[in-house]
Amino acid sequence: MKHRRLFRLTNLRRATQALALLAFMVLFFQMEFPPLPMESAGGQYTIDAPTSLFFQLDPLLAFATWVAGRTFLAAFLLSLVVIASALLFNRAFCGWICPLGTLHQLCSAGRATGRQKVRRGRWQWNQKRNLKYLVLLFFMAGTLFGLHQVGWLDPLALLTRSLAVAVHPVLGVLFGGVVALLDKVGLSGPADLAIGLLRGRVIPFENRFFLNSLPIGLILLALLALNRWETRFWCRYLCPLGALLGTLARKTPLRLEKHDDRCTRCHRCLLYCQGGDQPIPGQPWIASECHFCGNCADICPEAALHFTLTRPGAAAPERAYLPDLDRRAVVGAALAGLAAAPLQLIGAERQESGGQVYKPTDRLIRPPGARAEDEFLSRCIRCGACMKACPTNARHPTLLEGGMPALWTPLVVPKIGYCDDRCTLCSQVCPTGAIASVTQGDRLGLDGHPLIKIGLAHVDRNRCLPWAFAKPCIVCEEVCPSIRGQKAIKLQPETVTAPDGRRVQVQKPVIDPRYCIGCGICENKCPVADSSAIVVTCVGETRSALNTITLPGGQ
Amino acid sequence: MSDNNHPQDWTRRQFMAGFVLPAAGLVITGLGACGQDRKKAGPDKRVSTGLPVDLVVAKDGEPAALVQKAIAELGGMTRFVSRGDVVVLKPNIGFNRAPEQAANTNPDVVRELAIQVLNAGASRVVIFDHSLYEARHCYSRSGISQRVQDLGVELEYTEERKFVDLAIDGAWLKHWPVYRQVLECDKLINIPIAKQHSTARLSLGFKNLMGVIGGKRESFHQNIHQALVDLSAKIRPTLTVLDAYRVLLRNGPQGGSLSDVLTARTLAASPDPVAIDAFGCSLFNLEPGQMPHLQDAQARGLGRMNLSELRLKTVVA
Numbered sequence: 001m002k003h004r005r006l007f008r009l010t011n012l013r014r015a016t017q018a019l020a021l022l023a024f025m026v027l028f029f030q031m032e033f034p035p036l037p038m039e040s041a042g043g044q045y046t047i048d049a050p051t052s053l054f055f056q057l058d059p060l061l062a063f064a065t066w067v068a069g070r071t072f073l074a075a076f077l078l079s080l081v082v083i084a085s086a087l088l089f090n091r092a093f094c095g096w097i098c099p100l101g102t103l104h105q106l107c108s109a110g111r112a113t114g115r116q117k118v119r120r121g122r123w124q125w126n127q128k129r130n131l132k133y134l135v136l137l138f139f140m141a142g143t144l145f146g147l148h149q150v151g152w153l154d155p156l157a158l159l160t161r162s163l164a165v166a167v168h169p170v171l172g173v174l175f176g177g178v179v180a181l182l183d184k185v186g187l188s189g190p191a192d193l194a195i196g197l198l199r200g201r202v203i204p205f206e207n208r209f210f211l212n213s214l215p216i217g218l219i220l221l222a223l224l225a226l227n228r229w230e231t232r233f234w235c236r237y238l239c240p241l242g243a244l245l246g247t248l249a250r251k252t253p254l255r256l257e258k259h260d261d262r263c264t265r266c267h268r269c270l271l272y273c274q275g276g277d278q279p280i281p282g283q284p285w286i287a288s289e290c291h292f293c294g295n296c297a298d299i300c301p302e303a304a305l306h307f308t309l310t311r312p313g314a315a316a317p318e319r320a321y322l323p324d325l326d327r328r329a330v331v332g333a334a335l336a337g338l339a340a341a342p343l344q345l346i347g348a349e350r351q352e353s354g355g356q357v358y359k360p361t362d363r364l365i366r367p368p369g370a371r372a373e374d375e376f377l378s379r380c381i382r383c384g385a386c387m388k389a390c391p392t393n394a395r396h397p398t399l400l401e402g403g404m405p406a407l408w409t410p411l412v413v414p415k416i417g418y419c420d421d422r423c424t425l426c427s428q429v430c431p432t433g434a435i436a437s438v439t440q441g442d443r444l445g446l447d448g449h450p451l452i453k454i455g456l457a458h459v460d461r462n463r464c465l466p467w468a469f470a471k472p473c474i475v476c477e478e479v480c481p482s483i484r485g486q487k488a489i490k491l492q493p494e495t496v497t498a499p500d501g502r503r504v505q506v507q508k509p510v511i512d513p514r515y516c517i518g519c520g521i522c523e524n525k526c527p528v529a530d531s532s533a534i535v536v537t538c539v540g541e542t543r544s545a546l547n548t549i550t551l552p553g554g555q
Numbered sequence: 556m557s558d559n560n561h562p563q564d565w566t567r568r569q570f571m572a573g574f575v576l577p578a579a580g581l582v583i584t585g586l587g588a589c590g591q592d593r594k595k596a597g598p599d600k601r602v603s604t605g606l607p608v609d610l611v612v613a614k615d616g617e618p619a620a621l622v623q624k625a626i627a628e629l630g631g632m633t634r635f636v637s638r639g640d641v642v643v644l645k646p647n648i649g650f651n652r653a654p655e656q657a658a659n660t661n662p663d664v665v666r667e668l669a670i671q672v673l674n675a676g677a678s679r680v681v682i683f684d685h686s687l688y689e690a691r692h693c694y695s696r697s698g699i700s701q702r703v704q705d706l707g708v709e710l711e712y713t714e715e716r717k718f719v720d721l722a723i724d725g726a727w728l729k730h731w732p733v734y735r736q737v738l739e740c741d742k743l744i745n746i747p748i749a750k751q752h753s754t755a756r757l758s759l760g761f762k763n764l765m766g767v768i769g770g771k772r773e774s775f776h777q778n779i780h781q782a783l784v785d786l787s788a789k790i791r792p793t794l795t796v797l798d799a800y801r802v803l804l805r806n807g808p809q810g811g812s813l814s815d816v817l818t819a820r821t822l823a824a825s826p827d828p829v830a831i832d833a834f835g836c837s838l839f840n841l842e843p844g845q846m847p848h849l850q851d852a853q854a855r856g857l858g859r860m861n862l863s864e865l866r867l868k869t870v871v872a
Contacts, residue, residue, distance in 0.1 A: 421811075
């Protein structure tokens, strides 16, 4: 084997990938209750790390949020860096930075060696890879209607969501198993040490459970498994961000110089190529697919391939400025996107700001600070950061609770986790302000802010222990936070006849809607285990003018 | 070099060194460690001391001074804590509330007690509460994590795996999961804060012990007085220190509004949990007899509730 230089473009790329993945994971784990005590008691806890950094780098999320949300979020100007990188170095973001891309690359590892060979034909560019451009068009068409569904497939949103909802909880369960095993064999010391180091940092503080984690986890697994079929399957066929960057790369000054005279057709460039952009001499190089990973030039034993930069726009003989899309497919995808949007919206009946009908699902409780539903949906990128950050495990990805347009947006499920009356962590990590930035004071209605309500508690008198069974219980009142000096749950003492005929004194809980913020701790702690005798529904939420039980101001 | 990596090519010596020895080591340490724990004394942590007084009430001082005065009047912390002891401090850290809101034990009371216990020679000091609200919120907001972090004590978040099923054999409770640290420690100091509560009427020392148990604690409220007595008959603290620097008069147990808080600048300490709760009643202008659990507790020999029969000493800090 010939001597290899230490400094190679590919080594620099690998180091960058490793650093980017590490940074992504560190920021992911920072979406958490801050581990250090606050400076002073009673203060506000803040997540200082720039947890939205990767989202802000993403031009796809930037465009979609700007267009769908009809709002200009300056932080997303950071995506200009990635846009510039695409104009100069094609899909270098995919090859050098994207953490999902790196995971795909890792899962593809080893395919180029051994028995897998060129004859299978999966190393050649093929027309089906244009699918990702159609995916991009489909979702971008939807943004014109205020639908922000590109987060379903945006690689950064998809990865964060999958990690938050599926991988992180699994880590906790596995870790719990190891700790239990250590306990069993008497190694409680190491177990305690591991917990002290990792709990609340890498391992969930308490075991977490998320609704709909199964489909989300399986999608990630399936996407990773597809790499065994074809290297970076996701990046080549599906990724809408890759498609956007590929489109930007049309006028790239980057050249792959091919020396056909030196090429022995060993095909190693094809085997190691990440983007599948036909680096082999004798075929046109497809610039818009190239991740600029540098593998082809690096691996070529005959030094037949070199990357060079030329004047922008200068033509070169062996280069194809694809995407070379079928016009019918393009029009079809755009029309499908345009048609799908109103179709989804008809089903949702959610338009509020236009004064139209608003028929929310009763349990569609949104986090405090969430904007009015249509505005919320036009901003939420479904990244799941709020679900990761929520210390009480209260935020969950929806399935169809909010209709198809709302798939995988955050839902508060009080039965699983209550929403702490002073916590603002979800609003702190939301990258697009779908959950508007709120402070503790805002939540509590201090400093002239209206009290933020996310719902209203209702006592189910047929299940409540004092109401239905003449049994003493006050748990909901006990845990009810006092807001503006009053608990929303009040107890009414009453002497009632028990089912066995005895006269007993009980305290019956009743709700004062003026003080209920819908935090759901009553539902969470209610001792009626299966279906709580007090439940929160979203009626009365501050963000909606229509979802009320009385006229505005009447409650 | 790749050929040497296959397991089937291992020599016997490699196999012994790489697999059998570590495995044997693991099994031996496992077996060895298994035999150690679980033998420690039960949750009765009382010490018999010829105390000069039964109950000390310190008044009109700042939290740390109140603690110093009260403990000094009881004869000093060394009466309760011996050199090398593992001591658990059990304050109330149940709520996401700041010290001024009087839902959690005053952080300076906890700090001063931790210092005194350390000075008495304790080898380890463990502070925890099985919080009702999310623990990190409570520990931070209560100010307790900030006030004890420089002392070298262990402020511990509870873990599900550390709850051990304990036979209670009470009138109502038969067995219940109790936190392992409480079972294994040498001394237990219960540090409640005085608060109003809608079934227990008041949340004092007995009620604060609900923070050392796991399980479905919500069910206690269906028979709260009996549950508290059953629990307290089994888990008997070395010392109870009632923080009444601030008292939560209404909207207990977590309050949230300063208008519900009375700054009483008072603290009581006694090894007798019944006496502490009986004194606590007076802060709310209640008679001990109005608290059903105290009558029952006295009948079961857990302590004395008639303050006039006790050697009560009031000091000004």
